[in-house]
Amino acid sequence: MRIAAIAWNTFREAVRDRILYSILAFALLLIGASVILAGLSIGQESRIVKDLGLASTTLFGTFIAIFLGITLVSKEIERRTIYVIIPKPISRPGFLIGKYCGLVLTLMVTVGVMGLMVFLLSGLVDGVLTPTLLIAAGLDFVALMIITAVALLFSTFSTPTLSAILTVAVFVIGRLSGDLTVFAEQFADPILRRLIWVMYLTLPDLGRFQFGSRVVQGLPLVPADIGMAVAYGLAYMSFLLLLAITIFQRRDFK
Amino acid sequence: MTPRALLSITRAPWLAGVLAGAVLVGVVIPLHRHQAVATKFDLVEERVWLLPPVGALRVASLGFHGMAADAVWLLTVQYIGGHFMTDGRFPELRRLVEAVVSLDPHFVEAYTLGALFLDYSGAHVQASLDLLQRGYRANPNRWELPHDIARTYYLELKDYAKALEWFKIADQIPGRPAYVPRFLARLYAATGHRETALELWQAMRDSATSDWVRDIAEREIAKLERQPAGPSTQGETTQP
Numbered sequence: 001m002r003i004a005a006i007a008w009n010t011f012r013e014a015v016r017d018r019i020l021y022s023i024l025a026f027a028l029l030l031i032g033a034s035v036i037l038a039g040l041s042i043g044q045e046s047r048i049v050k051d052l053g054l055a056s057t058t059l060f061g062t063f064i065a066i067f068l069g070i071t072l073v074s075k076e077i078e079r080r081t082i083y084v085i086i087p088k089p090i091s092r093p094g095f096l097i098g099k100y101c102g103l104v105l106t107l108m109v110t111v112g113v114m115g116l117m118v119f120l121l122s123g124l125v126d127g128v129l130t131p132t133l134l135i136a137a138g139l140d141f142v143a144l145m146i147i148t149a150v151a152l153l154f155s156t157f158s159t160p161t162l163s164a165i166l167t168v169a170v171f172v173i174g175r176l177s178g179d180l181t182v183f184a185e186q187f188a189d190p191i192l193r194r195l196i197w198v199m200y201l202t203l204p205d206l207g208r209f210q211f212g213s214r215v216v217q218g219l220p221l222v223p224a225d226i227g228m229a230v231a232y233g234l235a236y237m238s239f240l241l242l243l244a245i246t247i248f249q250r251r252d253f254k
Numbered sequence: 255m256t257p258r259a260l261l262s263i264t265r266a267p268w269l270a271g272v273l274a275g276a277v278l279v280g281v282v283i284p285l286h287r288h289q290a291v292a293t294k295f296d297l298v299e300e301r302v303w304l305l306p307p308v309g310a311l312r313v314a315s316l317g318f319h320g321m322a323a324d325a326v327w328l329l330t331v332q333y334i335g336g337h338f339m340t341d342g343r344f345p346e347l348r349r350l351v352e353a354v355v356s357l358d359p360h361f362v363e364a365y366t367l368g369a370l371f372l373d374y375s376g377a378h379v380q381a382s383l384d385l386l387q388r389g390y391r392a393n394p395n396r397w398e399l400p401h402d403i404a405r406t407y408y409l410e411l412k413d414y415a416k417a418l419e420w421f422k423i424a425d426q427i428p429g430r431p432a433y434v435p436r437f438l439a440r441l442y443a444a445t446g447h448r449e450t451a452l453e454l455w456q457a458m459r460d461s462a463t464s465d466w467v468r469d470i471a472e473r474e475i476a477k478l479e480r481q482p483a484g485p486s487t488q489g490e491t492t493q494p
Binding site: 040042043054178179217219 | 360467
């Protein structure tokens with residue numbers, strides 16, 4: 001119940017934040033503008049609307065996750081509200097999980113709005129609805145849950161600016177981590193190749209959640225692949241949350 | 255007007271707003287419009303010329319390969335449009351289309367339209383075939399690619415044996431147009447090449463998603479219609 005109360009309060013606080021509405025407005029504007037761009041594409045209207053729409057959902061969802069995630073803990077410290085919360089009968093892990101769930105709820109709503117807009121717009125352009133677009137947006141949301149957990153982890157021990165830089169770095173690495181395996185093959189040194197391979201396995205692979213291109217091409221989605229991606233996402237998110245809890249437990253708020 | 259006077263004007267918010275509007279409408283837009291009109295075509299050429307290599311594009315697009323392919327495709331469309339209306343030559347088209355399909359190997363229309371305009375420019379039939387064959391290897395379930403390979407062999411190279419081979423492949427793929435079996439029958443009989451060519455171009459005209467493609471098809475139809483509809487041209491052809 002206490003975790004739920006913290007989550008609900010975090011959600012209410014986030015939806016009052018003007019930055020959320022600014023980012024959402026830009027995202028919806030870009031998704032809407034895809035229809036104009038699509039008109040220049042020689043028969044590729046549907047493809048452009050879907051591609052640009054899904055990419056906007058991911059990008060702007062990431063901005064929201066980073067901008068709100070990096071201040072989750074630091075804002076409480078800055079306002080000194082954490083000194084009021086910590087002595088109350090709620091555990092530190094409970095506090096952190098509540099905060100995380102509140103932000104994930106905010107993301108669910110915003111990604112839901114963006115995903116629905118892409119879904120309806122592509123239906124308007126195609127003349128037929130593509131339900132698999134919603135699955136692709138859902139998988140993007142799982143990737144955003146990881147980014148939120150990364151932002152939360154950094155916010156437990158670092159300043160908002162540094163947390164933002166580090167989270168953006170993890171996002172970039174995560175989007176390109178699939179290329180690390182190709183990169184590793186360029187080196188003759190087996191130790192270096194092994195090291196790159198370990199990096200690939202340890203860092204989040206956000207490419208695993210990209211099902212958008214298959215949806216755009218009308219290729220079938222394999223349920224086992226979706227299941228594996230979701231399982232990987234939840235496992236990685238748990239790992240990050242546990243790490244954040246470990247660091248947060250050791251912080252001195254007296 | 256002194257800076258002090260300007261500062262005192264901008265203290266009145268509505269006046270500053272009016273001033274901002276006047277600067278936008280009176281200076282910014284006319285200047286921008288002048289430059290946009292003067293450099294429209296050059297800008298596309300410059301962007302084509304400065305397009306980074308595919309490897310760099312893949313990294314810079316941060317895994318949003320579909321969106322990057324769309325962006326290069328939009329540039330390709332502008333490039334085709336510019337040259338189609340002027341010299342009818344597309345020296346950078348191959349590089350552009352290869353960038354698109356390297357970013358997204360399933361972008362079937364980039365292969366087919368790219369190949370069509372490479373054909374149209376006359377000097378790139380082999381490049382067009384290479385592109386379509388690459389597309390077929392990446393998308394073996396799409397009838398459009400073997401169909402267009404067959405069409406290129408048939409219409410451009412007059413190699414009816416190869417055309418038959420590729421039409422047979424297209425015929426096996428679900429969703430292929432109803433006229434493919436008719437073409438196969440004619441190719442087996444090695445007759446009616448003019449009618450087949452006419453029907454191929456008519457099919458392209460009817461399914462065209464762009465005025466440029468429709469325009470090419472109509473020119474070819476007009477050319478064929480001027481030819482006499484005589485007996486089979488069997489003697490001139492490679493036997494299927």
